[in-house]
Amino acid sequence: MRVFTPVSCAALLALSCATPQLGDKELPPRPASLRAAFEQMPAPASARLRVLSDNVDAWVARWRLIESAERSVDVQYFIVEPDAFGMSLLGLLCEKANAGVKVRLMVDSRGTAALSRTWMGVDWLQELVRAGAEVRVYNPVERNVANVIASGDLRAVAASNHDKLIIVDKQGAVSGGRNISRDYLSDVRDHPTAFIDMDVFIEGEAAGRSLTEAFASELHGPKAKKIAKDAGTDDRDGLLLAAAAMRLWLTDPAFTDVELAALDTDEERDALALVYEGGVVGGLDHIPTDKTRALAREVARQLARLPRLRGALHRPVPPISAEGESVRMLDTHSSWGPTQRNRVNENLLAAVQAAEREVVIQSPYFVLTERGIRALREAAARGVQVTILTNSPTSSDSPITQAAFLKQWPRLLAEIGTARLFVVGEQRLMHAKVGVMDGVLSFVGSYNLDPLSAGVNGEVVTAVWSEEFAARERSLIIGKTEEKPPNVYEYLIERHADGAPVLEGGAPVVRFGPEQHCDPEAIAKVKEMEPLLELLAPLI
Incomplete structure (x- = not known):
């Protein structure tokens, strides 16, 4: 979910695209095989994995995991809303801290504004500190404005920790796309606009240690402000009653x-x-x-x-999707994090370069960098089939990202010759971030295929080498693309008999796109963002 204003979103797209790492069209060397691409990823581990595709199952998995904690609970979220889910999560953490469990929580200042800003709801976080927890806010607004003035870099305001992560006793974890609010964790029959999302439950000591290290590296970085205990009235009862x-x-x-x-x-x-x-x-x-x-x-x-x-x-616990399989935990620091570590970009590009048969992508925000376009174009030239599932103006919550996507998608279909592009047509955000390569290598995490994830935000991704796990993830994505309108649409461009795109004025001719299925008001809202994109085109 995006929480930026149109101006800041546009600026971020521009600045992140202008980052040399993203704008440079050179790709990393092509690995000898997809397995070789996986083996070169850092932090090897084995784990037991469960797919959490159902919203309610995802919440219950988090609840059970934290309740099982005996020694430590580490929690990191971009968004924790002060609703029944967010407040009961804080209450459960308060219970654990009261019981002597080491509790550490970090939330993002922009995503969790209602709980993290001094003039809003920070007092509830202070109650958690009163119970003995360590609580930090990433890149608080009162600091990042000063950083912009000092550096002249707007990313100082925008840099977020976008991770969604719970780690218990350094050996059990839930990671993926979901934040903490009713939008992510409700049954769609109770909340009709509840999001479509994906998490993975991870059990394994080595994987747990890798995630704990990734968590701690930003928790104790210079952009994470420690919340102090409030000397006022003790209101922990509120959190405990919520739990x-x-x-x-x-x-x-x-x-x-x-x-x-x-x-x-x-x-x-x-x-x-x-x-x-x-x-x-x-x-x-x-x-x-x-x-x-x-x-x-x-x-x-x-x-x-x-x-x-x-x-x-x-409810029964979701079945094991992979047992004792090889995993890699990939993380990035934000552009204003303690280091410029980015273990996601190059490894994703390397995997695409090594794919031999199929690349399946699910991403809520889909605005490719030039390097991403080149990697997929070269994969298509090798005969790799590319399937993409993303949002339309009807389902998306980000008009500025949609404006960039709508300008880019015809080009993608024209240049990536084997690509098929599907969009969600429901008024329900698809928020899952998943990739599957050749039916054996999967990626699940917080990373969107857009310049914000590629060059500005901190992210975490689980890479899994498992045919069983990949088959499960692929079936969920392909199953969604096979739904009929108005749930899902396929965007198309006109092609000649030999498959080459039909061009008019140098641009691909659209056969079916957003204008053919979206409400005119939704299209108009997106088009209002186009002047910002044009204004910033030299930077992009």
Whole structure:
């Protein structure tokens, strides 16, 4: 999910594209094979993996993992919203810190603005510090404005830690595309615009150590501000009640179809919420503060509107998708991180260069750098089939990124001769970031195929060498592309009989694109961003 203003987004696209590492069209040497490309990736490990494609399963996996912690919990998210999911997560971390578990949390200042800024909700983070946790905010706004003035580089404002990561006892982890909010973790039947996303559950000591090292390197970097304990009123009860309400909701029996049908009005849901509020508040041995009571009431109200989340802890654990397979944990620091480490860009490019049969890509934001275009163009010339799934103006939450995509996609189809391009047509963001090469090498993580991930933000990606895991990931992507309109559309350009693109004025002629299926208002909103792209074209 993007949280930037149009101006800052455009500036970031321009600045990141202007980075020499991204603008230089030279590619790394082509590996001898795809396996060789994988073997040259850092931090080898073996792990047991589970695919988390269902939103509710993804939340339950996080809850179970943190509850199992005995020694340490490390949590790093771009977005933690102050809703039922975010506040209950803070409450669960508070429980663990109270119990003596080492808890470390880092959130991004821009993605988690409502909880991390001094004039907004930082007091809830301070309650977690009061419980004994270490809490840091990445690139806080009050610092990065000064950095821009000092350096003249707008990336100082924009650089984010985009990781989505939970690590427990340095051996179990959840990583992928989901942040912490109802948009990412709700059943679509309860929240019709809930996102389509992907995570992976990772079990293994070596993988856990690699992720812990990646987490710690930015946690203790110069751009992470440590949150101090507040000397004011102790309001930890609010967080603890949020966790208690979530636990009760997850452990109570799931609703039957008849019970679900009866919860179809706000009056019925509010009545249920009062029962849960009373249940958790009644467990206190003292009168709660107004602030604590208000949080418990709001969490209960939100949970009552997510009826299919109730009883989710009784669900079976998702099956193992890979057992004892080779994995590599790839991470990047932001452009203003402690180092310029980037273990993702070159390894992704090398994998594309080494592919022999197929490259399947799923990315919510799809604006390729020149190096990315060249790598896919050369793969297509070798006969590699390229399949891309991304968002349309209807499903996307980023008009500026869509403006860049809409200007670029006809060129991509013209130059990458084997490419097929599919877009989501629903009013529901597709947020998963997945790649599958030759049915054996998979990438799952926080990394978007756009210049922000390539050159500005900190990211983390899990690379997996496993036919079983790749088959699972590929089937989810290809299955989505096979859905019919209006769920999914294929963008097409006109071609001659020999397959060469039809050009008009030097540009490919569009056969089917956004104008043929998107609401005119959605197209107009995207086109409003085009002047910004034109203004910044010399930099891009």
